[in-house]
Amino acid sequence: MPAHALTIGFDADDTLWHNETIFERVHERYRALLSHYHDAATVDRTLFATEMRNLELYGYGVKGFTLSSIETAIALTDGKISADEIQQLIALGQEMLAHPVDLLDGVAETLSVLGGQHRLLVITKGDLRDQERKLARSGLAAHFRHVEILSEKDEGTYAALFRRHVIDPARFLMVGNSLKSDILPVLALGGAGAHVPYHLTWAAERVEAPPRDQARFFQLKTVRELPATLTQWSATF
Amino acid sequence: MPAHALTIGFDADDTLWHNETIFERVHERYRALLSHYHDAATVDRTLFATEMRNLELYGYGVKGFTLSSIETAIALTDGKISADEIQQLIALGQEMLAHPVDLLDGVAETLSVLGGQHRLLVITKGDLRDQERKLARSGLAAHFRHVEILSEKDEGTYAALFRRHVIDPARFLMVGNSLKSDILPVLALGGAGAHVPYHLTWAAERVEAPPRDQARFFQLKTVRELPATLTQWSATF
Numbered sequence: 001m002p003a004h005a006l007t008i009g010f011d012a013d014d015t016l017w018h019n020e021t022i023f024e025r026v027h028e029r030y031r032a033l034l035s036h037y038h039d040a041a042t043v044d045r046t047l048f049a050t051e052m053r054n055l056e057l058y059g060y061g062v063k064g065f066t067l068s069s070i071e072t073a074i075a076l077t078d079g080k081i082s083a084d085e086i087q088q089l090i091a092l093g094q095e096m097l098a099h100p101v102d103l104l105d106g107v108a109e110t111l112s113v114l115g116g117q118h119r120l121l122v123i124t125k126g127d128l129r130d131q132e133r134k135l136a137r138s139g140l141a142a143h144f145r146h147v148e149i150l151s152e153k154d155e156g157t158y159a160a161l162f163r164r165h166v167i168d169p170a171r172f173l174m175v176g177n178s179l180k181s182d183i184l185p186v187l188a189l190g191g192a193g194a195h196v197p198y199h200l201t202w203a204a205e206r207v208e209a210p211p212r213d214q215a216r217f218f219q220l221k222t223v224r225e226l227p228a229t230l231t232q233w234s235a236t237f
Numbered sequence: 238m239p240a241h242a243l244t245i246g247f248d249a250d251d252t253l254w255h256n257e258t259i260f261e262r263v264h265e266r267y268r269a270l271l272s273h274y275h276d277a278a279t280v281d282r283t284l285f286a287t288e289m290r291n292l293e294l295y296g297y298g299v300k301g302f303t304l305s306s307i308e309t310a311i312a313l314t315d316g317k318i319s320a321d322e323i324q325q326l327i328a329l330g331q332e333m334l335a336h337p338v339d340l341l342d343g344v345a346e347t348l349s350v351l352g353g354q355h356r357l358l359v360i361t362k363g364d365l366r367d368q369e370r371k372l373a374r375s376g377l378a379a380h381f382r383h384v385e386i387l388s389e390k391d392e393g394t395y396a397a398l399f400r401r402h403v404i405d406p407a408r409f410l411m412v413g414n415s416l417k418s419d420i421l422p423v424l425a426l427g428g429a430g431a432h433v434p435y436h437l438t439w440a441a442e443r444v445e446a447p448p449r450d451q452a453r454f455f456q457l458k459t460v461r462e463l464p465a466t467l468t469q470w471s472a473t474f
């Protein structure tokens with residue numbers, strides 16, 4: 001690893017591989033299942049409220065989502081939903097967990113380019129086993145020095161991670177699709193952030209205000225722009 | 238930390254705090270809920286089979302257990318279980334997650350004694366957020382240098398952990414209630430193990446054969462014996 005190496009953290013879901021598209025297809029089937037009882041907007045709003053209420057207990061990930069979807073379906077149907085339909089929700093969750101990993105365009109090539117020059121980390125949320133399985137299936141694991149699966153991504157957990165891996169925030173860049181989880185906390189700690197939006201964003205990850213114009217924030221269209229971004233950022237050291 | 242410091246890993250559930258007793262009470266309520274349909278032995282056997290079938294997808298922890306308990310109840314009642322009863326299973330899972338942390342006898346005092354002299358780690362399985370919450374609530378977090386929540390505890394994951402924390406297995410002792418997860422893989426890698434049985438053992442953690450008599454294996458009745466065990470073990474270096 002060259003002396004000028006940087007540490008680059010990568011979010012996983014919707015940054016390395018498609019994820020929200022899978023959730024979106026499940027939401028469509030969920031709305032269809034409950035369409036005899038409520039319109040789609042009510043279903044979406046109630047499910048999201050249940051997820052947010054349970055987040056502290058369940059954390060992120062497919063298992064908590066599945067439990068919240070069952071709880072919501074029972075509430076929205078006044079208990080009229082059948083056991084067979086609940087079994088369909090369980091099966092939907094299992095399909096999500098077993099879903100093939102579909103890499104985003106340009107990810108494999110970009111990691112190959114950067115991996116020889118810099119220390120790459122995965123920094124993600126979600127169910128422990130699910131994220132480990134996706135990384136193993138992605139074929140990308142060998143590019144990463146460490147994999148950190150966190151229960152939350154905020155200033156506190158990033159700061160702990162910097163201490164744990166002896167990372168100088170001034171030489172750390174985080175790449176991800178969520179301004180809230182990937183970019184804002186890292187900028188606040190003195191690191192850099194490269195935002196690569198995904199075409200769908202889960203409501204819980206949406207923020208009102210993007211970061212103000214600043215030298216350590218980079219807005220990208222695709223991960224393929226990352227090598228040029230690193231050159232641009234390194235020039236400011 | 239003295240130069241002769243050792244690294245001591247502690248399992249969490251049923252080693253630091255009570256856990257299987259909470260599951261056992263939930264099992265009792267689960268058997269009662271299904272008692273109109275099947276005898277307790279059938280309920281237990283079918284639930285365990287569902288859990289084992291789903292383990293690869295769900296991993297360990299309360300959320301996967303809850304999903305498996307719903308799936309089993311639907312199957313065992315041929316879909317006759319009501320949505321209200323399924324909501325009771327969801328609530329049971331939430332109660333487990335919100336349950337107060339009840340330390341095992343002697344744990345707090347023993348960690349206070351050992352923490353000043355040795356590097357202490359928590360090495361546990363389960364849901365990420367659930368284990369973090371229990372550790373935070375336990376009041377024990379300050380004793381531990383690192384907390385490792387793993388999706389599995391076997392030779393491969395212990396070996397990776399030794400590399401990650403630069404641990405010499407010859408100076409590592411693991412303390413836990415599960416021969417399968419806490420003791421046998423560590424002994425196989427050249428470390429030491431102190432087995433402190435809990436009065437209940439989940440079927441998936443039971444092993445046929447305890448470790449053969451060997452200098453690096455210690456059978457304890459309570460964690461209070463740990464300081465004396467360390468003295469005995471250190472004398473062999």
